[in-house]
Amino acid sequence: MLRFILAWLVLGTPPSLAETKTSVLSEALIAYDQGDYDTSTKLFSQLATQSPAHGSLYYNLGNSYYRRGEKGKAVAAYLAARSLTPRDPDIRANLKFVHAQGKDNLATSRSSFFRMMFFWLDWSTPKELLYFAAMGGSLGFVLLFLSLLLKRAALKVWGQGVLLGSILAFAAFTVSLTFEEQWGAVIQSTAPVFSGPGASNTVVFELHEGAPFVVDLEENDWVRIELADGKKGWLARANVAIFSHSPQGGGLEETAQLVPPRNQ
Amino acid sequence: MKVSILRRKTGIVGAMCLLLFLTPPYVLAGSAIPSLDKTVGTIGESFQLSIVIEGSLDGDVEVPEIPDVTTTATGSSTQISWINGVYKKEVSYNFILDPQKEGTYTIPALKLKIDGDWIRTQPLTFQVGSGGTANQADQDERLPSVFIERDFSKASLVEGEPVVSTVKIYHRVELAGIEAVGEKLSGVRVIDLKQYKTQEQKGPYLYNVIVYKQVLIPGKSGQIHLPPFRIKASIVMPREERKRRRRGIGDIDDFFGDFFGHAQGRVVNRTISSEAAILDVSPVAENRPKGYRGLVGNFRLKSDLSQTSLKVGDTTTLTLVLDGVGTLDVFGKWNLDLGPNIKIYADQPQNEEEVSEKWGLVSKRTFKFALVPTRSGDIVLPDVVISYFDPEKRQFEELRASLGTLKVEGGEAEAIAGQAQEAPSVAKSDVRALATDLVDMHRTIPLEKGQALTNGDYLLVAGMVGTPALLSLVVFLFRWATERERDMVARRRSRAFRTFRNKKEKLEREGREGVSDALAQGYLLFREYVGDKFNQQGSALTLKEIESILSNSRLNRDITQKAVDLLKTLESWEYGGKTLDQDQTEWMGIIENVVREIEDKC
Structure with a gap:
C-alpha cells in the first residue's frame, strides 16, 4: 500500500479513462489524416468497443474502413451509426456514397405500409422517443400540480393535453423498441445465401460486398437475414459484418476470414 | 507297420483339427498390422498408412510425430466377416502422410493394447525422392x-x-x-x-x-x-x-x-x-533528398487550377494528382505552403488503388485544395516538388508541378479575406451535395456520453416523470380530503331540516306516553338542528354558544332573538321547573315554526 502511495506521489495521478479515450480519438484522427488507415481503423474499432455507443464513432470507423478498401465493413459501420443517429446528414451521405458502389441494388431501409405509417421509426431512436415522452410526462404533471396548487382550470386542461401527448410518445417508444432493426452488410466479394443454416443447404441467391440486410436471427456460425425487399436466407457469419452497440460498448461481432464461394 | 504309422498320423491330425474346431474365437490373440500403399515416392506425393487391428483395441491409434512429415488422420473403417462359423472383426485406421523433404523416413513401432495384451507393430520405412531422376511422365502421374x-x-x-x-x-x-x-x-x-x-x-x-x-x-x-x-x-x-x-x-x-x-x-x-x-528487402538509399516522404516506386504528378483569374476572397481549386506504381500509404497529409498571400483549405484526398499482374500495386491519390487569395495583383505560385525512390534505377527522382500565376483583382472581400476561416468549396454540405467523396470525419465526440439506451436512462426518465407525478398526487390527495370534508358539512347542513322533520314525525308517530316527554324530545331536536345547520357537533351546546352561533350567522336579529328566547323558555321549563303558559303541543308547533324560519333564511 505504502509503495502504491509513494508511486502515486512520485508519478502523479494516472490519466483518467476519459483522458485516455480522448487521446486515442486524437491519435485515430491524426492517423486518418496522414493516410494511415490501418491504424485509424484499429483505434476507432478499439474506441467503439470500449466506449459507450456513439454514432460518430461508427461513422468514423466506416470512413476508415472505406479508405482501407473494405466497403462491406464500411456499410455495416454506417448502418450501425445510422441506428444511433438516424438524422445525421453526414452518415446518410456517406452510406449512400459507399452503398452506391456495391453491385447489389438493395435499399438500406425497408419500405412498407407499416413503415410509411410509422415513418418516425426511421428518423428517431428509441432513446429520443423515451426522453420525449418523459419530458412530456414531466411537463404534464408539473402543469397538473400547478393547476391543483393555483386552482386554474386552464392549467389543468393543458396538463391533461400534454400528458396525453406524452402517453402517445411512450407508445411510439414501445413500437420503436419492438421494431428496432439490426443491420449488417456483406464483406466478401460474393457471398452465397443459403436456404438454411449450413453449406449443405440450397443456395437461393448471392449477395456481393456491401449488400445491406436486416439481421433476423443468429445461430452459431450462421445469420438469418432479410433484405429490404423481403427476401430471406442464411449467410455464413464469416461473410458478414454486424456491429452490435451495447450501452457499454460494441464493435464488430465477427472478423472476416477467407471463405471462398461454394461450388468450386 | 506302415498302416499303423498312417493311422497314428491321421489320428494326430484329426485330434488337432478337432482341437482347433473346438477352440472358441476369443482364445485367438489380437493383432495390429501396419501397411503403406507404397514405400517409394517423391515430394508432393502422399503416402497412405493403414493399421489393421484385429481384436478389441483399448484406446485410440496415434501415430507418433515424424520429423518433416505431416500426418493427417482420415478416419477408420470396419470389416466384419463370418467364415465357417468364425466371427472376425478388423478395424482399419487410416492416415495420410505428407513428407516435406526428400529422404528416408521411418514410422516407429506403435505400442497398442489389444484384448488386454500390449502388442508392438513392425516399424515401416519409406523413401522420398526429389523426383529428378524420374521422367516427366512419371512425375506427372504422381x-x-x-x-x-x-x-x-x-x-x-x-x-x-x-x-x-x-x-x-x-x-x-x-x-x-x-x-x-x-x-x-x-x-x-x-x-x-x-x-x-x-x-x-x-x-x-x-x-x-x-x-x-x-x-x-x-x-x-x-x-x-x-x-x-x-x-x-x-x-x-x-x-x-x-x-x-x-x-x-x-x-x-x-x-x-x-x-x-x-x-x-x-x-x-x-x-x-x-x-x-x-x-x-533492401533499404532505400541513404542520400535521401529534402522532402522525401517515403515513396518507393514510379510516380508522376499532375496539377490543375480551376481558374487563374479571380477576385480577392474568391476561391480557385488546385487539383494535384499523384499516381504511379507503388503505395501511397506513407505519403500522409499534404501540407501545402504557397506563401503568405494564399489561404489554403485542404479537401479530403481521394484514393484509388488497382492491382496489376504486371506492376503490382498502382495507386492514385487526388488532392484538392481551395486557394483563396488575400491580396490583389499577380501572385506567382511556387512549384510543388516531391521526391520518390525508383527501385529499378536505384535512385531518387524528383516530381515537379508548376502552378503558374494567379491574377487577382480587388474585391469587396479583400478587406476581410484575411479573416476567412472556412473554404466554401470544402464545406460538408457541398461534399454531401456533390457526393464525389466521403464527408469528413466527426472530430468532436463526447466519448463518455453514449447514444444507446441504458438502465441509467430509464432511471432518469423515472425520476423526471415520477417526481412531479408524486407531487401532483400528494396535492391531489390533500385537496380531495379537504373537499370531502367540505362536502360532508354541506350535506349535513342541507339535511338538517329534513332530519329534524323526520325525527319530529317519528316522535309524533310513536306517541310518547306523556306530552311532557315529547316536548323534551322536541327541545333536543331543536338543539340538534342548530348544531347540524351551523356545523357544530352534537346537541350539548350551551345557550350562550347557540346564541353566539346564531348571532354570527346570516339570520336577522328577530329570528335570532326568537330562537334564543324559545330555547331559554324551554330550558327554564326543562331544568328550572318553570311552568309553561301555553299548551305543550302548541310549544311543539312554535319550535317547528322557528326552525322553518331559520331554514328559509339560511
Whole structure:
C-alpha cells in the first residue's frame, strides 16, 4: 500500500479513462489524416468497443474502413451509426456514397405500409422517443400540480393535453423498441445465401460486398437475414459484418476470414 | 507297420483339427498390422498408412510425430466377416502422410493394447525422392490431388515496394469449407485481392485452381521469412479411391451408399501447405533528398487550377494528382505552403488503388485544395516538388508541378479575406451535395456520453416523470380530503331540516306516553338542528354558544332573538321547573315554526 502511495506521489495521478479515450480519438484522427488507415481503423474499432455507443464513432470507423478498401465493413459501420443517429446528414451521405458502389441494388431501409405509417421509426431512436415522452410526462404533471396548487382550470386542461401527448410518445417508444432493426452488410466479394443454416443447404441467391440486410436471427456460425425487399436466407457469419452497440460498448461481432464461394 | 504309422498320423491330425474346431474365437490373440500403399515416392506425393487391428483395441491409434512429415488422420473403417462359423472383426485406421523433404523416413513401432495384451507393430520405412531422376511422365502421374503453389512477382525488392504474391490451390477432387490458416506477417502490409477460379492442365490432369492474390508491401528492410501458406479444407475422396482402399467390402457399402445418396465419397479434413518463402528487402538509399516522404516506386504528378483569374476572397481549386506504381500509404497529409498571400483549405484526398499482374500495386491519390487569395495583383505560385525512390534505377527522382500565376483583382472581400476561416468549396454540405467523396470525419465526440439506451436512462426518465407525478398526487390527495370534508358539512347542513322533520314525525308517530316527554324530545331536536345547520357537533351546546352561533350567522336579529328566547323558555321549563303558559303541543308547533324560519333564511 505504502509503495502504491509513494508511486502515486512520485508519478502523479494516472490519466483518467476519459483522458485516455480522448487521446486515442486524437491519435485515430491524426492517423486518418496522414493516410494511415490501418491504424485509424484499429483505434476507432478499439474506441467503439470500449466506449459507450456513439454514432460518430461508427461513422468514423466506416470512413476508415472505406479508405482501407473494405466497403462491406464500411456499410455495416454506417448502418450501425445510422441506428444511433438516424438524422445525421453526414452518415446518410456517406452510406449512400459507399452503398452506391456495391453491385447489389438493395435499399438500406425497408419500405412498407407499416413503415410509411410509422415513418418516425426511421428518423428517431428509441432513446429520443423515451426522453420525449418523459419530458412530456414531466411537463404534464408539473402543469397538473400547478393547476391543483393555483386552482386554474386552464392549467389543468393543458396538463391533461400534454400528458396525453406524452402517453402517445411512450407508445411510439414501445413500437420503436419492438421494431428496432439490426443491420449488417456483406464483406466478401460474393457471398452465397443459403436456404438454411449450413453449406449443405440450397443456395437461393448471392449477395456481393456491401449488400445491406436486416439481421433476423443468429445461430452459431450462421445469420438469418432479410433484405429490404423481403427476401430471406442464411449467410455464413464469416461473410458478414454486424456491429452490435451495447450501452457499454460494441464493435464488430465477427472478423472476416477467407471463405471462398461454394461450388468450386 | 506302415498302416499303423498312417493311422497314428491321421489320428494326430484329426485330434488337432478337432482341437482347433473346438477352440472358441476369443482364445485367438489380437493383432495390429501396419501397411503403406507404397514405400517409394517423391515430394508432393502422399503416402497412405493403414493399421489393421484385429481384436478389441483399448484406446485410440496415434501415430507418433515424424520429423518433416505431416500426418493427417482420415478416419477408420470396419470389416466384419463370418467364415465357417468364425466371427472376425478388423478395424482399419487410416492416415495420410505428407513428407516435406526428400529422404528416408521411418514410422516407429506403435505400442497398442489389444484384448488386454500390449502388442508392438513392425516399424515401416519409406523413401522420398526429389523426383529428378524420374521422367516427366512419371512425375506427372504422381501429381497429388490437392496441392498449393506460391510465387512472387519479384524475389528481391526495396523497402516499401509492393510485390504480388500469387497462391494457387490446385485440386482435382472436390474441396469444401476452405479456410486459410494464416499467420500474421509482421512488418508487411498485406492487401487481399479478389479471388478467382480457373482451370489449368498439369501433366495428364486438368486441375481446378483457386487463385488467391495478395499485394505485400514490406515496411522494413532485411530478409522476410514468409511461413507456408496453409489451408484447412474438407476433401471429398473419390469413390474409386475409397473402394480401392477398402478392399473387400466395397460392393455392400456402395449399394447402401447409392441407396442413401452419399455415394460421391467420404469427406476427410486435411491441412495443405505451400512451401515457405523468403523475400530479400533492401533499404532505400541513404542520400535521401529534402522532402522525401517515403515513396518507393514510379510516380508522376499532375496539377490543375480551376481558374487563374479571380477576385480577392474568391476561391480557385488546385487539383494535384499523384499516381504511379507503388503505395501511397506513407505519403500522409499534404501540407501545402504557397506563401503568405494564399489561404489554403485542404479537401479530403481521394484514393484509388488497382492491382496489376504486371506492376503490382498502382495507386492514385487526388488532392484538392481551395486557394483563396488575400491580396490583389499577380501572385506567382511556387512549384510543388516531391521526391520518390525508383527501385529499378536505384535512385531518387524528383516530381515537379508548376502552378503558374494567379491574377487577382480587388474585391469587396479583400478587406476581410484575411479573416476567412472556412473554404466554401470544402464545406460538408457541398461534399454531401456533390457526393464525389466521403464527408469528413466527426472530430468532436463526447466519448463518455453514449447514444444507446441504458438502465441509467430509464432511471432518469423515472425520476423526471415520477417526481412531479408524486407531487401532483400528494396535492391531489390533500385537496380531495379537504373537499370531502367540505362536502360532508354541506350535506349535513342541507339535511338538517329534513332530519329534524323526520325525527319530529317519528316522535309524533310513536306517541310518547306523556306530552311532557315529547316536548323534551322536541327541545333536543331543536338543539340538534342548530348544531347540524351551523356545523357544530352534537346537541350539548350551551345557550350562550347557540346564541353566539346564531348571532354570527346570516339570520336577522328577530329570528335570532326568537330562537334564543324559545330555547331559554324551554330550558327554564326543562331544568328550572318553570311552568309553561301555553299548551305543550302548541310549544311543539312554535319550535317547528322557528326552525322553518331559520331554514328559509339560511
